[in-house]
Every structure is written in C-alpha cells, then in structure tokens.
Amino acid sequence: MSIKVEPLKIADVLLVTPQRFRDDRGFFSQTYSAAQFKAAGIDADFVQDNHSLSRQAGTVRGLHFQAPPYAQAKLVRVLRGAIVDVAVDIRKTSPTYGKWVKAELSAENGVQIFVPRGFLHGFATLQPDTEIAYKVDNPYSREADGAVLWNDSALAIDWGIDAASAILSEKDASAPAFGSFSSPF
Numbered sequence: 001m002s003i004k005v006e007p008l009k010i011a012d013v014l015l016v017t018p019q020r021f022r023d024d025r026g027f028f029s030q031t032y033s034a035a036q037f038k039a040a041g042i043d044a045d046f047v048q049d050n051h052s053l054s055r056q057a058g059t060v061r062g063l064h065f066q067a068p069p070y071a072q073a074k075l076v077r078v079l080r081g082a083i084v085d086v087a088v089d090i091r092k093t094s095p096t097y098g099k100w101v102k103a104e105l106s107a108e109n110g111v112q113i114f115v116p117r118g119f120l121h122g123f124a125t126l127q128p129d130t131e132i133a134y135k136v137d138n139p140y141s142r143e144a145d146g147a148v149l150w151n152d153s154a155l156a157i158d159w160g161i162d163a164a165s166a167i168l169s170e171k172d173a174s175a176p177a178f179g180s181f182s183s184p185f
C-alpha cells in the first residue's frame with residue numbers, strides 16, 4: 001500500500017493519491033493511514049470527519065476558515081461526483097499570501113487534497129449529487145467559523161464554473177470581501 005504525494009504551486013498544499021487495488025469486484029483503497037501520512041511528513045492529528053452532499057452542479061461552498069485556536073487542516077476527498085477544490089493562503093507572513101491553488105478531485109480519480117491551517121478553503125461541484133468526505137484536525141466552532149467572498153475580484157479564482165448561476169448558502173453569498181478581511185493567521 002502506498003500513497004503518492006505531490007505539492008501544488010503553494011507547496012504546503014498537497015495532493016495525496018492513495019493506491020487503488022483493483023479486481024473484478026471494483027477496488028480497495030486505504031483512504032487514510034496515520035503511519036503513512038506521518039512518514040510522508042503530513043502533520044495533522046485528525047479529530048473529526050465530515051460529509052456533505054451538494055445536489056446541484058455549480059454549488060459553491062466557501063471560502064471558509066476557522067480562526068485560531070480552532071484553525072483546521074483538512075484532508076478532502078470525493079465519494080461521488082467531482083469538484084474543483086480551492087485553497088487560498090492567508091498566512092500573513094507568507095510570500096504567497098492571497099494566492100490560491102486548485103485541483104480537480106473526483107470519485108473516479110481518488111485524488112485527495114491536504115489543506116493546512118492558515119488557508120481559506122472552498123469547492124465548486126462539477127456534477128450533480130456530489131458528495132465529499134473530509135477530515136479536520138480541530139473541532140467545529142460556530143464562533144471561530146468565518147468566510148470570505150468566493151468570487152472576489154481581488155482573489156480572481158478560476159473556479160471553472162458559470163459564476164452567474166452558482167448556488168451558495170446565504171452566509172457564503174454575503175461573505176466579506178478579501179480586502180476588508182483581516183486574517184487571524
């Protein structure tokens with residue numbers, strides 16, 4: 001059993017692809033192994049697993065963060081359908097502050113993304129009935145939960161969907177602009 005780990009352009013954000021053992025029945029895959037992630041230098045003690053379903057293609061969830069002491073690293077994968085997953089660097093001392101990376105994750109490709117603490121995170125669904133599962137290394141806190149506007153022109157994220165028909169929660173649709181956001185990291 002092995003995992004392939006590839007840094008994205010912001011090198012702390014990683015694509016992790018676990019091996020799939022295929023046979024006539026389908027496949028088997030270890031989607032998370034503490035020992036292997038540790039050996040690969042991925043440093044997170046996950047404490048909560050999340051699962052969400054987005055009914056319509058073009059649903060956007062994000063851009064989200066939890067402020068310290070509830071900051072969360074996330075390990076995201078797709079169970080059904082496909083997403084474009086985006087991470088924005090909001091570490092104030094980082095040379096890539098305000099820059100983003102993205103990756104396509106699908107049930108088919110089995111690719112996972114590791115998003116460290118200190119990033120905004122969001123995704124857009126590319127297929128109907130897309131389900132994702134993700135691990136986080138700090139519990140949910142309603143008070144620490146925050147958002148930045150997903151399609152802010154200052155961030156200029158290429159989501160690869162039709163922005164005019166994107167489906168958002170009320171909270172995400174009215175999230176503050178990046179320019180008026182003060183990063184807690």
Ligand SMILES: Cc1cn([C@H]2C[C@H](O)[C@@H](COP(=O)(O)OP(=O)(O)O[C@H]3O[C@@H](C)C(=O)[C@@H](O)[C@H]3O)O2)c(=O)[nH]c1=O
Pocket residue numbers: 050052061062064065074121122123139140169
């Ligand atoms: C994220 C979360 C939400 N909730 C509740 C709060 C609310 O009533 C309901 C829906 O919450 P939200 O609208 O924030 O769900 P959602 O928009 O799916 O939020 C998620 O988006 C992605 C992009 C992330 O990165 C996650 O960390 C999380 O922020 O679920 C929990 O109880 N625990 C949790 O961990």
